Amino acid sequence: MIRFTxxxxxxxxxxxxVNDVSLLVNxxxxxxxxxxxxAGKTTLLRMVYMDERPSSGEVRVSGTSSVNAGPRDVAKLxxxxxxxxxDFRLLEHRTVEQNVSFALEVIGAPSAVIGGKVNRVLTQVxxxxxxxxxxxxxxxGEQQRxxxxxxxxxxxxxxxxxxxxxxxxxRATRGVFQLLREINAAGTAIMMATHNLELIRRQxxxxxxxxxxxxVFDSAEPTATAKRGP
Amino acid sequence: xxxxxEAFETFQRAPLLSALSVTTIAFSLFALGLFGLVALNIRxxxxxxxxxxxxxxxxxxxxxxxDVAQAxxxxxxxxxxxxxxxxSQEQALRxxxxxxxxxxxxxxxxxxxxxxxxxxxxxxxxxxxxxxVAERVKAYSFIDDIRYGEEWIEKxxxxxxxxxxxxxxxxxxxxVVSVIIIGATIRMTVLARAKEIxxxxxxxxxxxxxxxxFLVEGFAKGVMGGLLALVLTWVAQSLINKYVIQAIFxxxxxxxxxxxxxxxxxxxxxxxSVGRHLRRV
Numbered sequence: 001m002i003r004f005t006x007x008x009x010x011x012x013x014x015x016x017x018v019n020d021v022s023l024l025v026n027x028x029x030x031x032x033x034x035x036x037x038x039a040g041k042t043t044l045l046r047m048v049y050m051d052e053r054p055s056s057g058e059v060r061v062s063g064t065s066s067v068n069a070g071p072r073d074v075a076k077l078x079x080x081x082x083x084x085x086x087d088f089r090l091l092e093h094r095t096v097e098q099n100v101s102f103a104l105e106v107i108g109a110p111s112a113v114i115g116g117k118v119n120r121v122l123t124q125v126x127x128x129x130x131x132x133x134x135x136x137x138x139x140x141g142e143q144q145r146x147x148x149x150x151x152x153x154x155x156x157x158x159x160x161x162x163x164x165x166x167x168x169x170x171r172a173t174r175g176v177f178q179l180l181r182e183i184n185a186a187g188t189a190i191m192m193a194t195h196n197l198e199l200i201r202r203q204x205x206x207x208x209x210x211x212x213x214x215x216v217f218d219s220a221e222p223t224a225t226a227k228r229g230p
Numbered sequence: 231x232x233x234x235x236e237a238f239e240t241f242q243r244a245p246l247l248s249a250l251s252v253t254t255i256a257f258s259l260f261a262l263g264l265f266g267l268v269a270l271n272i273r274x275x276x277x278x279x280x281x282x283x284x285x286x287x288x289x290x291x292x293x294x295x296x297d298v299a300q301a302x303x304x305x306x307x308x309x310x311x312x313x314x315x316x317x318s319q320e321q322a323l324r325x326x327x328x329x330x331x332x333x334x335x336x337x338x339x340x341x342x343x344x345x346x347x348x349x350x351x352x353x354x355x356x357x358x359x360x361x362x363v364a365e366r367v368k369a370y371s372f373i374d375d376i377r378y379g380e381e382w383i384e385k386x387x388x389x390x391x392x393x394x395x396x397x398x399x400x401x402x403x404x405x406v407v408s409v410i411i412i413g414a415t416i417r418m419t420v421l422a423r424a425k426e427i428x429x430x431x432x433x434x435x436x437x438x439x440x441x442x443x444f445l446v447e448g449f450a451k452g453v454m455g456g457l458l459a460l461v462l463t464w465v466a467q468s469l470i471n472k473y474v475i476q477a478i479f480x481x482x483x484x485x486x487x488x489x490x491x492x493x494x495x496x497x498x499x500x501x502x503s504v505g506r507h508l509r510r511v
Contacts, residue, residue, distance in 0.1 A: 049432070075434045
């Protein structure tokens, strides 16, 4: 469902960000993506939602191939993915409810179903009571929950999270992570980039470590990727 | 409905910026309108001058009046000819005296040649046609001489062509400038909503969906700018009319065309601006 086949991504100025990566993420899997800053995690995730295209190789996500997907195909693919960032990316002049319903409105969902869906995901992320608040009135952890609710409202098959706990304190991190676990338990695959080794150590999920654009460790195939540096 | 509502919201959210955009568009269209008005009035003046284009064929003395009358009716049936009027020697003298006013005594006892005076149909008054008709008329044996102000007809036409070309070039330049200005003002709204646009894209909105409200906004600004420009041009024309010279204004058809042109410029400006932004992010 998310398959990287010998993917390399190079930039004219900064060089190679991802180097010859092959990877398969299965349905409903939870994958941690870790590694130092600049290791290529974010570039890898951006290629999943086709914000970047590989310089060579192919990324195939739920039947959409990076080789021939047009803008319309990419838009359609993103309706099946949820994307969450470290900086939440909420619209400040819209309420929590409006931020979440925005994701449905822009893909032309019928207004009759929007209210119900928004309530359901806000309940799921524990913010049912704060629907009318503005993002600036919420804590960091709550804002990230709103972002997750927005990512979930389209019932995505996978959630792509780039350092979702990077801006949060320990308590909020635990809360958000617990939420992600629940989402995964309900069947949504999750690819999460994180620096938080503590978080990874405590879990039994698949962990992929990147360095200099390559996968140096994959807990799903520990022997095949034993390139780990000293 | 959504694109219209969102375009309207932009106006509400940033009324000053929107007013500024409309005013800028209005002024660039106003400049275009003023030039159009000048071109229109030059053309109108030239047409009035053209009305006076006349071929005068002088009849040799002693020609039988029936021959001249026959020739005049033949000439009147040329497709280019609007009218062919016969002027006897006496009539020629009377006209000369009337035209000269206080110097009428000069013609006391003079003999002036009779003539056939031709007027050409509108659209047939260009130098080449005038010359062709003159040559045909000259072919009659009893026509002594023919006058048709060859030189000034050519000058008149050259002036008209220059005015037309200058109008076209300046019109195009103003149109391009307007597109750039509108593009820049729409770009400000695009940038103000850059975050919103990036989120729209992340959740799977198509480019068409993102683009539409901006196109509506550009269209609306173009129409409003066009209306304002029309009012400004009308005021300018009224003032010129009152204090400088008598000038005419665009007819309804041209005014509507001007508005449509404003709308088109607004659309083009925003399409360029949003398209560029969407390609970059």
